[in-house]
Amino acid sequence: MRPDARRAGPSLAFDLERHFRDGPVVRAALEVPLDAEPVTVLFGPSGSGKTTVLRCLAGLDRPERGFIRFRDETWFDAATRGFVPPQRRGVGLLFQEYALFPHLSVAANIGFGLARAPRAERNARVLEVARFLRIEELLDRRPARISGGQRQRVALARSLAPRPRLLLLDEPLSALDGPTREELRGELRSLLEHSGIPSLVVTHDRVEALALGDRLAVLAEGSVRQVGPVHEVFSAPADLVVARVVGTENVAPASIVSRDAGLALVRVGTAQLLALDPGGLHDEAFACIRAEEVVLETAPGTPTSARNELTAEVRTVSPEGPLVRVTLDCGFRLVTLVTRRSADRLALAPGSRAVALVKASAIRLVPRAS
Amino acid sequence: MRPDARRAGPSLAFDLERHFRDGPVVRAALEVPLDAEPVTVLFGPSGSGKTTVLRCLAGLDRPERGFIRFRDETWFDAATRGFVPPQRRGVGLLFQEYALFPHLSVAANIGFGLARAPRAERNARVLEVARFLRIEELLDRRPARISGGQRQRVALARSLAPRPRLLLLDEPLSALDGPTREELRGELRSLLEHSGIPSLVVTHDRVEALALGDRLAVLAEGSVRQVGPVHEVFSAPADLVVARVVGTENVAPASIVSRDAGLALVRVGTAQLLALDPGGLHDEAFACIRAEEVVLETAPGTPTSARNELTAEVRTVSPEGPLVRVTLDCGFRLVTLVTRRSADRLALAPGSRAVALVKASAIRLVPRAS
Amino acid sequence: MDLLALRLSFVLAGLTTAALLVIGLPIAHWLSTTRWRWKVLVEATVALPLVLPPTVLGFYLLVSFGPRSPLGRAFTAATGHTLAFSFEGLLLASILYSLPFAVQPFAAALARVDRRLVEAAHGLGASPLRTFFVVSLPLALPGIVAGAVLTFAHTLGEFGVVLMVGGNVPGSTRTLSISVFDAVEQLDYATAGRTSLVLLAVSFAVLVVTYTLQHRSLLA
Amino acid sequence: MDLLALRLSFVLAGLTTAALLVIGLPIAHWLSTTRWRWKVLVEATVALPLVLPPTVLGFYLLVSFGPRSPLGRAFTAATGHTLAFSFEGLLLASILYSLPFAVQPFAAALARVDRRLVEAAHGLGASPLRTFFVVSLPLALPGIVAGAVLTFAHTLGEFGVVLMVGGNVPGSTRTLSISVFDAVEQLDYATAGRTSLVLLAVSFAVLVVTYTLQHRSLLA
Amino acid sequence: RSGDAPRAVSVAVAANLKPAFEEIAAEWKAKNHGVEVRATYGSSGNFFSQIANGAPFDLFLAADAEFPARVVEKGLAEGKAFTYAYGKLVVWVPKGSPLDFDRRGLAAVTDPTVKRIAIASPQLAPYGRAAQAALQAAGVYDAVKDRIVLGQTVSQAAQFVESGNAQIGFLPQSLASVPPLSDEGRSWLVPPSIYPRIEQAGVVLKGAKSATLARALAAFITGAAGRAALEKHGYALPPG
Ligand SMILES: Nc1ncnc2c1ncn2[C@@H]1O[C@H](COP(=O)(O)OP(=O)(O)OP(=O)(O)O)[C@@H](O)[C@H]1O
Ligand SMILES: Nc1ncnc2c1ncn2[C@@H]1O[C@H](COP(=O)(O)OP(=O)(O)OP(=O)(O)O)[C@@H](O)[C@H]1O
């Protein structure tokens, strides 16, 4: 999405470049609509520039080039040297490493952004946010005297309390245990939905991205590679880089053997696979297959034109949460995820044999050049 | 497991109590064998005392009561006031918030614990560990000039580099993106296995616990509630608290209607369920059911004595990573996880009807008193 | 025991310290945040008053307070009396002479305040002024207290500049340090000892209270 | 221009600063880490030498260096000359007098070093000594430099104590500050001005180099 | 260093004597084949404290008679104290001052243009005591006492007037009769009858490393050559 092709409604649009001395250049361009779909998730590998983007949006870093526009305000413009200082942007930023004020109580930390509100109102708001994040018994303590996960929640509370115009959350829930995290994730989502505060949330967790976000922007190798509804980006990564980032388990080099009626026959390793032909491909491509799209059976079924059946040998079997990750050799290395029940039923073990079923539509071919 | 009932082989055993001034009391007792199964995962809700336990083991905090024994050394004993200072424990601690030396380069940070090694050896080791963690291009930078996930890896590298006698890792991979995390998780596991360094790893991630750990210790409400093989603890939580902590999705109050031949008939909400009778139960209990143990079908099948069939109405359907989380009303609120394919096949949508199948053995009854 | 001089000494030391908090903190803040290439020059300059013997510095101040300097003339025109030999002149001289004692520790302490906390404050809408007072200043407190204590104690003991600029006028420029000095010069060791003891005791009390308050504020 | 005095001044200031790094850092370290209830008393005591006028302090030092004190007698027995009026005595007096200038900023800076970093160093097997030199000290550098600069500059300018204890002996206790002081006393302003200028210029150069090195070490 | 035949003598000299003593020392050195005179100039009070604590001076030339007397009293002296000069007090005013002392005498200090009068501290300096006594004798002390500022030494008093911060200074003639003061203003001799004599005495110190040389120098100062130099520099002489 090109941020300069401006939408009709209000939006946050930026296109920026930040150069680090003996470090990389971070480039990111994005336009986020502000009138609907409040939560945009920023996804990207470690070191791709997510924090840098948030810092630039908050006004704590100045890009070397580009602009930042929020609604009809220009927050930054390298061309005109325009710069709105952080104080006047009304942004709530949750720092990745919290940056809590060590000399202030938890309550004073949370209330810091409410300096202008009358005391009673401020206290009420602090209590409200603290309750929401389950840290109300910690209000009198200093940050050094609470736990890591508690600190993260205090930092989140501090950024939420002033009801900012834009929320920038850098891994808001990463230090929390599963149950707390799930609970807060749901409540945070409904809070953001109801308050309508547009938010940019950095997370490394696919589940969190799906649960929190409306849209997903993938930042990798110095630029925003893809933007779209979360589910769509996960299931249809635009290129190899995105596929890697969103964690497509199988990305294998594929050469196109033939094409026919919207399908392509490709060779992957020693196997041949039928895949949807996205068009515009050269002979060399990557085949991306999500692990959970592979079905395992003990015996071959009825092959159809749109389904691949691969006989395979099981290499490894390892539990992964509610599922079992099975690595197969079927002419190439194929990782699959099956339920524990299926694994039991199929008696999967290293060395045993199985048949892997993959729909042609589940194999996504992406150009190799990218 | 009572730590004072000492095993034959070498072990790390502790039983400690740390009192915080206007804070909670953290109690933890555990015995970890050191001759096999190198990795013990410490699991527990935010604020339960995981960091406190690691700090006590590293010698940075002094418990008010109890003892810490490592092999045949007594590191701490409140009774005799014995205390081995951190320098002499040979422990590698990864701090939850990294605590990198801001004035030293990444290389100097990683090499800090190798002060006694000759320069060349030190450099080689630093490079080796940095390569392992994919941070070798950052060696010359200061911590302030790298990203959050990079910092976490530097901290991990710093604790691994001196080949400590005991590793204490406080959320070693929490700030990393999915693919990097998965990769490192696997490599860390094999590193720990091969080096044989006994490790205590704090994580909030079930997948990580399963993938990294041999044993799981659950710390909650001020004490270690359960210890055992990871999978076992996840699938058979000893009590309600553990069930909550390990994230058993369904924990519902159940009253026992009748017992027969190792099975118990319980009422949950308006439904009646057959469950395994663990014995020793009073009339009131909790029924714990893991979401992925529930199978959804469109129509009832052949009921068996050991299988419950519950007709249900779908309430919500929400994607969660590779799976879909479906909340049902079947006389009580039942959360299930199904593959995306199943969800499509069953055409699950709010308001639609389905049948939930739950094996009696998948329903775990835990006493209500705990 | 010269009570007038005792009072004067503490008033002078107190006002000098207060003035250097007002003047020194902005300078120190600037020094600790500026990225100007040549700031080392300013840093070095700030320390220079110390290098001159106090009476010599006092002499130069005396000249620049005199009727032949624009400053001296302006002051006399405005107030009717000379800057030299007045309490105002004494205060001004003390402030100039003690500047390094205040600014150096202030700047050192402010330089070590975590930038991320300052950024966090800005991000939460705090003005630079509020950020300074609510974040930087409390975090730099030990250094600020060190600077204030040095200024205070040193002003109490100073007599070189004070003597030169003040002219030893009882009640307005004759400080306790001059009394002690006079007593020692006159070989009146009993008086000198008594006066020193009072000076030490009162200062000790002031310092103990200051440090206790500082520790409270950091630990509460 | 009294080159002997110039050399002596810088040697004295340099040695005093060096000595106070050696003596002051352990005291400051202790002050910044101890949890002893009464440490405020020590903190306050450290500042006390400042409260006395330099010549008065000098007088008391003179007495305690003299032949009637055990210290003075012991020194004379050991070296054959008196502690007073010798370079050694001068150095000792300067160290005592400048103690607060060093210890206060040192302690303030060390107090603000993040405890978690110290813990991290201990956890990585670093001895308390190595932790101090490799972690605490570099992190407290601005405060250490501030203390050292104050000590150095102040020792250059000091003449009250120096005059009293040193006795203005050319080549061994006559410092440049005394030369300037003498010149001003003799109303020999030309010499005073010239000497002051040299003192200022050399000090300025030393300070600029110090600050530049400090910034380098923090930013490199 | 301190060999059998010392070639140097160290002298503690009152600061006001510096110009005169430099001349005397140069002359004496020439006569004694280059024997070094190590002079330390400073305040007599300081010198006394230092001598009492073992300062290695051979000869002490004070700004008054009291300190040498105390040295003798303490048994630190070799022989008796000797008076080598009497100080003369002058009133010094900068060039262009309208004050006319020749006509009005000391009463001129009450002139309204005189805002500040600089004298040395009467507690510390004999010239300060003399100035105070002179003002009292002239009957103007009470009228001007609030305008008096005290210098710790006569030099400081001189600086107060010279810098223009005070309009009148009571100074030793020895100071006022040489540059820079002699160039920048004029002085008027206060009649010696209205203030106590400012006796300046010296003493040879016990344990002097070169007592012979010290005694010889003392004799030289009180001798013809010394007297001539002292007189030239504005001191009155004891009956010789
Ligand atoms: N001050 C700096 N100087 C030089 N390079 C820097 C600086 N700050 C960040 N970088 C580099 O810029 C890149 C982007 O950093 P950033 O912190 O934005 O990454 P991130 O996407 O937030 O990563 P993570 O998920 O690990 O937090 C990284 O490669 C980092 O090493
Ligand atoms: N210095 C302290 N003073 C008072 N209470 C403290 C202190 N340090 C920790 N606590 C409290 O002790 C409990 C345990 O803290 P700890 O840091 O060990 O938790 P944790 O299990 O590591 O949590 P998290 O997963 O959030 O990091 C928390 O409730 C915390 O608030």
Ligand SMILES: [Mg+2]
């Ligand atoms: Mg980041």
Ligand SMILES: [Mg+2]
């Ligand atoms: Mg923790």
